[in-house]
Amino acid sequence: MRVHGRVRRAVAATGAALLMTGLLAGCDAQAPSSAGSSPSGSAVAGPRPPDWKRCEAPEGGSAPGPDWRCATVDVPLDHSKPDGDTIAVALIRKQATDKGRRLGSMLFNFGGPGGSGVEILPRAAASYGRLNTRYDLVGFDPRGVAASSGVRCRDDAEQERAYREIDMTPDTPAEEAAFIDDGADFGAGCARLSGAVLPHVGTANAARDMDEIRRALGDGKLSYFGVSYGTELGGTYAHLFPEHVGRVVLDAVVDPTADSVGHARNQAIGFQRALDNYFTDRGEDPEAGTGRLVELLRRIDEEPLPTSSGRELNESLAITGIVTPLYSKRSWPSLTAALGEIEAQGTADRLLALADSYNGRDEKGRYDTQSHSQRAISCADAKARPTAAEARALLPEFRELSPVFGPFLAWDTAGWCARWPVEGEHDTPEASAPGAAPILVVGTTGDPATPYEGARRMADELGKGVGVLVTNEGEGHGAYGESGCVTSLVDAYFLDGKVPADGRTCP
CATH class of the missing domain: 3.40.50.1820 (Alpha/Beta hydrolase fold, catalytic domain)
Incomplete structure (x- = not known):
């Protein structure tokens, strides 16, 4: 996201x-x-x-x-x-x-x-x-x-490892360091494989x-x-x-x-607004529904959920899976079905499939390169390079804007262009x-x-x-x-x- x-x-x-x-x-x-x-x-x-x-x-x-x-x-x-x-x-x-x-x-x-x-x-x-x-x-x-x-920055195995191992909402100094280092490694891969362009x-x-x-x-x-x-x-x-x-x-x-932080702030507002509308549409109090998702994400962060493929759904993939159906009201039933599977069976096949769709992963484990181009273009545009400390300082505000998506988006401001090899063009x-x-x-x-x-x-x-x-x-x-x-x-x-x-x- x-x-x-x-x-x-x-x-x-x-x-x-x-x-x-x-x-x-x-x-x-x-x-x-x-x-x-x-x-x-x-x-x-x-x-x-x-x-x-x-x-x-x-x-x-x-x-x-x-x-x-x-x-x-x-x-x-x-x-x-x-x-x-x-x-x-x-x-x-x-x-x-x-x-x-x-x-x-x-x-x-x-x-x-x-x-x-x-x-x-x-x-x-x-x-x-x-x-x-x-x-x-x-x-x-x-x-x-x-x-x-x-632009190409990583192979499929490296992409899979990052989605599996990197916590996009780090809670400890070790997770935070791994998160920032992964962003820098991604940029280094872009420079190595696509440096001329x-x-x-x-x-x-x-x-x-x-x-x-x-x-x-x-x-x-x-x-x-x-x-x-x-x-x-x-x-x-x-x-x-x-x-x-x-x-x-x-x-x-x-x-x-909006600058890069402003865009993240706008999206925290926008996705939470859509989530509230989703809960209202299905007759559930938005505040209660949001609280239920926050608790679910907390549990997944402690213990990822199994799937029939043998892959696990971690917190970062769960957030991506939740956000994906919010882009279109036609897709809201798929979010209901994914959350229902977790509640009824304790498995996360549907939510992982939604995350895979967003991340450009096919059934054979191959990833498209849209996220590579997306990051390269975004970082070539934006001058701002927020630090981990600056992202951490955003957390109270962003949690208030969206308890579900806010922390992810706050940290994203720092991880996306961390130590990027090319300077940005404008604010x-x-x-x-x-x-x-x-x-x-x-x-x-x-x-x-x-x-x-x-x-x-x-x-x-x-x-x-x-x-x-x-x-x-x-x-x-x-x-x-x-x-x-x-x-x-x-x-x-x-x-x-x-x-x-x-x-x-x-x-």
Whole structure:
């Protein structure tokens, strides 16, 4: 669990779209311009156009359907040295189905950071079928992710050992030292295995890559759909390239005013809020339910629970298993079933499976590398390097905010970038975008990973007349495809340029 949450949750939030008629007000968004697709568009000189080819199957997986094509775009490794070394950014595309009314390309980022758009977009594309009528859907692996010089820091055995042996809420000096040393060891592994790219994987560089992709695709303006961490990436793009902003939607918004400790604080509030809502939904007093989980975690910390696989569920894995279903209300029954198994049988197969899903572990014990990329990008962005003493000082406040998740998140501030080999870029990201076209900022009141308050702050940071706030009164991480009202507003904005009134609420 880390600042923006796992991208799997963002994908789960893009269910079948329920289309409703929304009341629209305000101005029209500037139409996307694309060479050959709009009377106002014109070709923009830039990188060589992608050479689209049939996609190859990833290792252990299957190739996407015949409608998908893959390519790469070469971008500078160091954007301050445009004539220096380059890296290849991997792309995937499904062309617009109504070619006579095509508006251009729509670029996606589903979050993480560290999520592979090349892998995720084909699985999520059904949710964006209406947008695909007039837009080419384009996913990409940001630099440092998967097929775009993906960062790797550990092998599967080392990853398994860390999840099994490292206490993420240390209670003794020995556990604390092991926790900090493990964070430093992780960073050293990143430097050893991915040192050339590691200094260059920050969000600002990924945003610069997005503009190179826009130019390679021949689009005069960028149309973009960002979810979770993808909203931070979108806000950064808008700040760097306000004149190139076309139609942009940011859903499940990262607070641009929060530093690393602020993000942890926001998540303690957000996940506890979601947990309270979960208990209320099932008719249990939230305070009593929280107390029951705190006691369960205390017992697991003293004696891990068995599973049928022979692996044990320790406290850290238990916290991860509990947090995973809170990303979507649809998943709340899986938390009930997992806790019921522990209560009835004293075994934790279900809760461990939830933790494994979050941690990217398959049934053969292989781990994906999203957590590697996520940490590398986060630590390249954030200057702050909280110490163990500073994390320890946060514990009273964080326990008050969330008795279940607070200690985990407080310690996470120190362990994540402990003795990281690359300096961070900023305290907080810059998102001001004066002169940009209107950007839709969608926040959900019950969002656990990127609490609603961050959406209001993003809209303010983008600037008056740029950030247009849409409030979704509901649960879960991401509103498009979950709320018919939000889906209708977003579709009308992307397809017809209709900008909803700032402050619009979807019940």
